Amino acid sequence: AQRVTQPEKLLSVFKGAPVELKCNYSYSGSPELFWYVQYSRQRLQLLLRHISRESIKGFTADLNKGETSFHLKKPFAQEEDSAMYYCALRDNTDKLIFGTGTRLQVFP
């Protein structure tokens, strides 16, 4: 079955601390993975996708096929990073399958 698992509902860190939001997936084919972010009172928006290998707002994510993971990382968290983060998998019919999300709280 195709599934995305985000084991942490809430992650709290202090400003300047490293952040890692975990994402594991289950997919039989070649996966295409994304991270979406939702800031307070804003719509869901794309943060980054694995095929572009980019860094957005200091965040990176590496696809590890051996561990079936796509963890989101940032070396130094900022208060403005506080948001809901969703990991998503694109399946072979082109729809996205989302995880349950992790709320990141960055304290000053």
Place this chain on the structure above:
Amino acid sequence: DTGVSQNPRHKITKRGQNVTFRCDPISEHNRLYWYRQTLGQGPEFLTYFQNEAQLEKSRLLSDRFSAERPKGSFSTLEIQRTEQGDSAMYLCASSLTAVGYTFGSGTRLTVV
């Protein structure tokens, strides 16, 4: 074009009533998706269109739910005989390719 627009933003309805939501995608986007999100969950796929053709429907979508996209432009999602379990945020997204989803702000449905 200011992005994906959804109306209404909020809808409160009595159990058993029918409701209809509208989504206006980005004009050049040929794909349109409907998702549902309940508290503590990620968005769950409901259905999607490529132009006016409805290509896939989730098994979550009971026969009380119907979606249309006439002429491949805006889309409507109708829920008949609403139940309390239908209370959720209904999200619409559009894209030109499978990659670049743009989401709307959603319609929050409360069934009382």
